[in-house]
Amino acid sequence: MASAMFSMASAKSFTSSVARANYQGKLCSANFDVSSINHTFKKKNVNTLYRAQNSGGVTMTVAVNVSRFEGVTMAPPDPILGVSEAFKADTNSMKLNLGVGAYRTEELQPYVLNVVKKAENLMLERGDNKEYLPIEGLAAFNRATAELLLGADNPVIKQERVATVQGLSGTGSLRLAAAFIQRYFPDAKVLISSPTWGNHKNIFNDARVPWSEYRYYDPKTVGLDFDGMISDIKAAPNGSFVLLHGCAHNPTGIDPTSEQWEIIADVIQEKNHIPFFDVAYQGFASGSLDEDASSVRLFVSRGMELFVAQSYSKNLGLYAERIGAVNVICSSSDAAARVKSQLKRLARPMYSNPPVHGARIVANVVGDPALFSEWKSEMEFMAGRIKSVRKRLFENLSQKDKSGKDWSFILKQIGMFSFTGLNKAQSDNMTNKWHVYMTKDGRISLAGLSLSKCEYLADAIIDSYHNVN
Amino acid sequence: MAGKMVFSCTICRKSAGNDLRFMSSWWNHVEPAPKDPILGVTEAFLADTSPNKVNVGVGAYRDDKGKPVVLECVRQAERRISGNEKMEYLPMGGSVKMVEETLKLAYGENSDLIKDKRIAGVQALSGTGACRLFADFQKRFRPESQIYIPTPTWANHLNIWRDAQVPQRTFHYYHPESRGLDFAALMDDVKNAPNGSFFLLHACAHNPTGVDPSEEQWKEISYQFKAKNHFAFFDMAYQGFASGDPERDARAIRIFLEDGHMIGCAQSYAKNMGLYGQRVGCLSIVCEDEKQAVAVKSQLQQIARPMYSNPPVHGALLVSTILSDPDLKKLWLKEVKVMADRIIGMRTALRESLEKLGSPLSWEHITNQIGMFCYSGMSPEQVDRLTQEFHIYMTRNGRISMAGVTTGNVGYLANAIHEVSFVGGQKLYLAIKVTSLFSFL
Numbered sequence: 080m081a082s083a084m085f086s087m088a089s090a091k092s093f094t095s096s097v098a099r100a101n102y103q104g105k106l107c108s109a110n111f112d113v114s115s116i117n118h119t120f121k122k123k124n125v126n127t128l129y130r131a132q133n134s135g136g137v138t139m140t141v142a143v144n145v146s147r148f149e150g151v152t153m154a155p156p157d158p159i160l161g162v163s164e165a166f167k168a169d170t171n172s173m174k175l176n177l178g179v180g181a182y183r184t185e186e187l188q189p190y191v192l193n194v195v196k197k198a199e200n201l202m203l204e205r206g207d208n209k210e211y212l213p214i215e216g217l218a219a220f221n222r223a224t225a226e227l228l229l230g231a232d233n234p235v236i237k238q239e240r241v242a243t244v245q246g247l248s249g250t251g252s253l254r255l256a257a258a259f260i261q262r263y264f265p266d267a268k269v270l271i272s273s274p275t276w277g278n279h280k281n282i283f284n285d286a287r288v289p290w291s292e293y294r295y296y297d298p299k300t301v302g303l304d305f306d307g308m309i310s311d312i313k314a315a316p317n318g319s320f321v322l323l324h325g326c327a328h329n330p331t332g333i334d335p336t337s338e339q340w341e342i343i344a345d346v347i348q349e350k351n352h353i354p355f356f357d358v359a360y361q362g363f364a365s366g367s368l369d370e371d372a373s374s375v376r377l378f379v380s381r382g383m384e385l386f387v388a389q390s391y392s393k394n395l396g397l398y399a400e401r402i403g404a405v406n407v408i409c410s411s412s413d414a415a416a417r418v419k420s421q422l423k424r425l426a427r428p429m430y431s432n433p434p435v436h437g438a439r440i441v442a443n444v445v446g447d448p449a450l451f452s453e454w455k456s457e458m459e460f461m462a463g464r465i466k467s468v469r470k471r472l473f474e475n476l477s478q479k480d481k482s483g484k485d486w487s488f489i490l491k492q493i494g495m496f497s498f499t500g501l502n503k504a505q506s507d508n509m510t511n512k513w514h515v516y517m518t519k520d521g522r523i524s525l526a527g528l529s530l531s532k533c534e535y536l537a538d539a540i541i542d543s544y545h546n547v548n
Numbered sequence: 549m550a551g552k553m554v555f556s557c558t559i560c561r562k563s564a565g566n567d568l569r570f571m572s573s574w575w576n577h578v579e580p581a582p583k584d585p586i587l588g589v590t591e592a593f594l595a596d597t598s599p600n601k602v603n604v605g606v607g608a609y610r611d612d613k614g615k616p617v618v619l620e621c622v623r624q625a626e627r628r629i630s631g632n633e634k635m636e637y638l639p640m641g642g643s644v645k646m647v648e649e650t651l652k653l654a655y656g657e658n659s660d661l662i663k664d665k666r667i668a669g670v671q672a673l674s675g676t677g678a679c680r681l682f683a684d685f686q687k688r689f690r691p692e693s694q695i696y697i698p699t700p701t702w703a704n705h706l707n708i709w710r711d712a713q714v715p716q717r718t719f720h721y722y723h724p725e726s727r728g729l730d731f732a733a734l735m736d737d738v739k740n741a742p743n744g745s746f747f748l749l750h751a752c753a754h755n756p757t758g759v760d761p762s763e764e765q766w767k768e769i770s771y772q773f774k775a776k777n778h779f780a781f782f783d784m785a786y787q788g789f790a791s792g793d794p795e796r797d798a799r800a801i802r803i804f805l806e807d808g809h810m811i812g813c814a815q816s817y818a819k820n821m822g823l824y825g826q827r828v829g830c831l832s833i834v835c836e837d838e839k840q841a842v843a844v845k846s847q848l849q850q851i852a853r854p855m856y857s858n859p860p861v862h863g864a865l866l867v868s869t870i871l872s873d874p875d876l877k878k879l880w881l882k883e884v885k886v887m888a889d890r891i892i893g894m895r896t897a898l899r900e901s902l903e904k905l906g907s908p909l910s911w912e913h914i915t916n917q918i919g920m921f922c923y924s925g926m927s928p929e930q931v932d933r934l935t936q937e938f939h940i941y942m943t944r945n946g947r948i949s950m951a952g953v954t955t956g957n958v959g960y961l962a963n964a965i966h967e968v969s970f971v972g973g974q975k976l977y978l979a980i981k982v983t984s985l986f987s988f989l
Contacts, residue, residue, distance in 0.1 A: 149836070
């Protein structure tokens with residue numbers, strides 16, 4: 080411990096502090112005894128600037144604070160969002176961003192849906208105010224989103240058995256549900272698919288909900304390991320939460336068939352588990368809102384209580400508006416009311432009430448028959464583009480690859496993403512040699528692929544698959 | 549309908565093979581949550597059908613007709629950005645432009661800290677989101693720490709640090725007898741807290757009391773913080789709204805910065821730009837150097853990612869459009885002053901009305917206090933009477949949102965307050981009225 084000497088200079092203003100404390104953050108404890116200026120500090124590499132202070136006619140020097148966040152290290156870049164940042168930095172003309180799942184047009188431009196522009200114009204003309212929403216969000220949005228998910232005629236809606244709270248897109252809705260699980264089911268764990276969207280684990284970790292994985296992806300078939308999935312769900316303790324992707328599984332693009340969904344539902348009921356659906360791509364997978372919700376509706380029709388998180392990031396292109404919802408389907412309207420009140424209590428100390436802009440857009444689009452119809456066409460168009468890109472990529476791969484490898488999984492998978500089966504080294508090759516940006520798990524976002532680039536991509540994949548290990 | 553339900557239950561039972569499952573629910577143990585004390589007031593107000601009803605509950609600004617206001621600078625900004633935004637995800641730390649402009653407001657246009665890149669700043673979900681990010685960060689990187697919270701404070705502060713699992717302690721703030729600041733007790737608490745404690749301070753326009761330390765008092769607080777090596781976290785939700793001048797309202801923060809404190813700060817555009825429902829704000833933490841600021845920012849992003857991934861764009865675009873255009877910024881400053889002046893005018897009007905009614909009680913505090921709120925000093929029972937008898941809605945701690953007071957309702961409000969605050973009732977009131985009449989003869 081070094082002791083410091085202080086100058087009695089009466090420097091008037093303080094400029095900057097570069098004092099360094101030791102890592103453990105032992106803070107400077109200064110003894111300001113007027114009669115004897117006697118300080119003890121724990122520090123190394125002293126480089127402290129002092130400030131003289133006048134107080135009641137006595138000039139004293141005061142050592143400046145050291146940061147108590149000295150030991151904060153740099154966080155690793157986000158594996159998904161970090162990809163776009165790396166892509167931006169790349170100057171190569173052939174570069175391709177197949178990282179984050181944001182839809183692009185054939186010209187690889189971001190796409191603002193026509194219905195969204197129209198809705199925003201309506202909102203601008205009406206001159207809507209910007210008052211706080213209630214904690215649970217915009218009522219018109221909550222009604223619309225539950226109906227979209229479950230079908231307007233669904234008995235559970237009529238019976239008021241659905242607790243819906245507007246959330247900050249899919250992430251925020253998942254987090255609310257996770258916080259609810261932690262508070263009311265503190266001993267329960269969540270089963271998540273292997274693999275799953277990277278942020279799922281972060282969400283449950285930060286919400287302090289324990290999780291374990293169930294088998295899902297079979298690298299041998301580049302398809303679903305259904306037997307593994309079922310046996311892992313059966314092996315879990317009764318009353319676990321099972322996180323399921325409603326459609327267009329992220330990152331694999333591999334969905335259970337409807338027969339398989341029935342069996343999954345059977346097992347979940349047998350084990351008294353609680354289904355927890357993440358529905359981020361309704362309408363985007365098949366092009367049909369109803370079809371993409373069929374897994375959720377199946378479980379609801381079985382009379383099960385379940386959680387559903389929704390997002391409008393992709394299907395309405397409202398990414399940055401952060402609009403989604405958490406729905407809890409309960410066995411009674413009384414339970415739904417109580418659950419909703421507790422979800423609100425979790426939201427209040429997180430952000431008080433949700434942002435209004437995206438909610439109004441959704442409510443306007445869904446609430447106007449003409450806009451709603453136009454939205455369905457736009458969604459079919461977007462899903463259609465993805466399908467045609469899959470087809471072209473498959474054709475290119477099949478033609479160019481002489482090894483006889485079966486690339487048909489590209490056609491079988493659904494939604495924005497495709498799990499190529501490439502491993503980390505091969506994915507790195509895609510980026511380093513071919514300037515194709517994707518996530519390390521081998522996932523490519525077809526939404527970022529144009530027909531004209533399919534050939535180039537096929538070459539890159541073939542090279543990486545066969546020549547790198 | 550009942551028949552349908554029975555039918556579907558029978559189907560369920562057959563496929564489930566577990567009857568008990570459908571007689572109960574997973575959520576039996578979930579109790580109904582108590583109503584939020586602040587937001588619940590507006591709900592009750594909306595449900596009231598009385599034509600005389602007055603909402604002085606939630607802190608949202610109203611014009612003199614009692615209508616919500618969208619600032620003209622905001623409307624102009626909206627027209628400008630309409631159709632332009634691509635709505636692509638913002639980075640996890642939010643809009644860089646918005647954060648830059650926002651830091652200038654708090655730290656000063658020419659702040660060295662900004663020039664030296666020593667501030668870790670991220671866009672947050674208004675003031676609540678900024679406080680929550682900080683609370684979670686505090687928990688993660690100073691897990692042994694507590695937060696000292698003033699008594700009283702905005703109710704949600706307690707929820708935020710509680711849900712972040714940071715233990716709380718309180719420090720003296722409000723002095724009920726004088727309806728002012730309990731400075732001596734505050735300083736004692738600062739001195740008695742263990743060195744290196746974390747304190748939550750309201751930068752200006754304290755919510756709910758409206759009682760702010762004077763500049764001299766702030767300097768003493770800052771000095772004592774230095775001596776104790778405390779960490780100052782400022783919640784600044786009303787910059788511009790308190791005095792009408794954003795620079796003046798940031799004075800407390802600037803005093804601390806001049807003294808070399810490395811503060812944390814939550815900022816909100818809910819009130820001063822009327823962007824309530826857009827949820828736009830900023831969390832900043834002053835660091836030792838640029839390297840540390842980059843590290844701290846990356847960790848804040850790490851906390852945001854599993855909460856909401858990245859913050860909403862619309863409000864941020866409005867803020868950055870307004871603040872980076874000199875004309876729009878000038879317009880904004882003008883409009884903020886108009887709002888603050890109207891509030892100050894209503895404070896005067898309310899106090900004068902009460903004094904004219906002959907109330908023997910002192911109502912000085914109404915004009916001494918600053919910002920959106922007035923801590924009236926009324927008891928919960930008196931507040932209940934105001935609601936039940938006069939359809940006046942406010943929070944039970946006696947907090948009046950001056951933003952809800954208009955020239956149209958100030959008389960009615962004064963009358964009602966006079967009625968319920970008056971001990972002894974009608975007779976005494978008449979006696980005093982008569983006495984004061986006589987004083988003119």
